[in-house]
Amino acid sequence: MVRKMGVYAVLAYVIYGLFFYWYLFHFADSSLPFEYQGTKADPATFLNGRELMLSEEYSKIRNLLFFLSTPFEWLFYFLILLFGFSKAFKSWAESSSKYKLLQTAIYLIWLSFFAFLATLPLSYISYNLSKTYNISTQTFASWMKEELIDFWINYGTLMIIVPVLYWLMKKSVKRWWLYAWILSVPFTLFMMFLQPVIIDPLYNDFYPLKNKELETKILTLADKAKIPAEHVFEVNMSKETNSLNAYVSGIGSNARIVLWDTTLNKLSDDQILFIMAHEICHYIENHIYIGIALYLLFSLFGLYLTYRIMNWMIARYGKELKIPDVKDIRSLPLFFMIISMLLFASSPLSNLISRYEETRADRYAINMTQNPEAAITSFQELTRSGLTQVNPPLLVKIFRYSHPTMLERISMLEEFEVQQRK
Template sequence: MARKIGLYGILGYFLYGLFFYWYLFHFANTDLPFEYQGTVADPATFLNGRELVLTEEYSKIRNLLFFLSTPFEWMFYLSILLLGLSGAFKKWAEQSSKFKFVQTSIYVAWLSLFAFIATTPLSYISYHFSKQYNISTQSFASWMKDELIDFWVNFGMMVLIVYVLYLLINKSRKRWWLYAWMLTVPFSLFLMFLQPVVIDPLYNDFSPLKNKELESKILALAHEANIPADHVFEVDMAEKTNALNAYVTGIGSNSRIVLWDTTLNRLDDDGILFIMAHEMAHYVEKHIYIGIGGYLLLSLVGLYLTYRIMEWAVTKYGDALKIPAVNDIRSLPLFLIIISMLLFISSPLSNLVSRYQETRADHYAVELTKDPEAGIETFQELTKAGLSQVNPPLLVKVFRYGHPTMLDRIIDLEEYQIKHRDDE
């Protein structure tokens, strides 16, 4: 049975990868509809011939790597189960200490190390192509440093989560999913509170915006929107990327509006003010808190489904997967597979909600600034800097895009511009 599961898994992954290669490189059509050709949304009007070719090449590679990476994790964890490595990790942990927390830490350390070794090649391929296409400016040493920081941050959180999770499963086989969700609420809020001041600075240097004249303009815009903002932060990203970005992070007193220095270097003040107005919309319309609420709701459903699926899988395939019971830590790879699958399946819904919020933020920004031209030029520059497809394939949009496509965003602003020009 174990050999059959492994064979079907490998075959399924191969066919899945073959489908997405065919879809992205031979089937999907990214040409603009006829009615938008020659408009400000047409990349041929603001990208040169080489940039058009590079955009298509890089986007296809990046999208293929995205669709391959998540199922690759499923295959890795399935292999850990079928080969008996999960049992070996548990054995080594129990031989090393009699304390449960230490045993959990050792098990998670082995699992995390094997996962890091298995997934690093795909991560490196993604890094290599971003360097080749001049998106990334990061040195290999700096990239490796970030990968190691990721490893240790994820390891620390995972040890705590796994230890508590299996305590709950052992206490209540039927209700652990509910108790785990109840703990998810304060834990998630705590992480969001810490993110801007503890976790993010591990990767990059943050500082108050150095351009005080620009900061005054941004704060004036915030005052106009009734936002109690005192500072705007910039982050040193030019040593890592040529891409542009700005975002809102954190909650409560730790919430921050952040601009990448690449954005400051490549956009004029009007473009930056448009981006800031967009980010302010997330605060005004409470998108962060709506997002937290949606995440907690999905977490409740996801944990319940995980409980049901784990019980079914261990009952039917426990022998093949070498899992004697759900409450045995050897079931952790199965738990991670199910959680990852549910996140992947639910991503079209979460992306749909996110795109709606981002569209609302675009509308708010243009109403606040009354400058659609700055917005159009900003989106054109974002497209150029990130080699992003203006009109991506449908499956890419559904599974990857938490923002509207550049076609949608630019056309919306052009329609606003025409409408208000006519009103005048």
């Protein structure tokens, strides 16, 4: 039975992968509708032939990697349970220490290490793809350093969450999911507060914007929006990527405006001001706080569904999965697998909400700056630097795009430009 379940799981993953390969490379059509051809949203008007070809190639492969990566995690956790690795990790932990907390730490290091090794090849393929298409400028050593930073941050976070989670499971068999959610609220807010000043600097160097004239212009926009930021920060992303980005991060007194140095190097002041006005809208319309609230709401339903699904699966397949009880730490891979599945299933809705907020931010930015030419050319440069598809396939948009497509964004700006001329 165990071998049969393993074969079926691998076969299901292979069929799933073949479907998305066929969909992305042979079925989906990313060409522009006739009415948009020749407009400023048409990549043929601002990309050369080689850039057009590379954009299509890179996007297809990158999208395939996305659709393969998340279900691969499910397969990994399922096989870890099915072939007794989770049981073995617990046995090793118990034989290594008599203290419960240390046993949990040992179990987690084994599970985290195996998960790291299993997902590293796909991560490397993604990194190598970006290097091949000149998106990434990062050295292998720098990339590996960030992978290891991710590993230890994730491990440290799990060492906070997992002991509390399983303590709650033992204390309240029927309500652990609710108590876990209640504790997650202050933890989430605390991590959001720490993110810009503690976690982000582990990856890159942040420093005040060197261009003081541009900083003054940005802070003038920020002041109109009542953003409590005294400085604009620059981050040295050019050592890692040729892509462009800017954002407002943090909450409360830790809120900060951040520009990638690639953005500063490739865009004019007017283009940057449009992008910053877009980011400012997120702040003044409380999109950060709305996002936190929605995340907490989704996590409440997610934890409840996880509770129900875990109980059902262990009652029905506990013997095959080597899990005697939900509150046994051997069930942790099952917990991770279900959470990952629910996140993937909910991504179309969360992306839809995000695209709505991003559309509002685009409209706010163009109304604030009144410079459609700078806005349009900034999106065209974003497309070029990231080799982004202007009109991605439907499933890619639904599952991947937290922002409107470039076709939608540039077309909206062109409509504003036409209205402005009247």
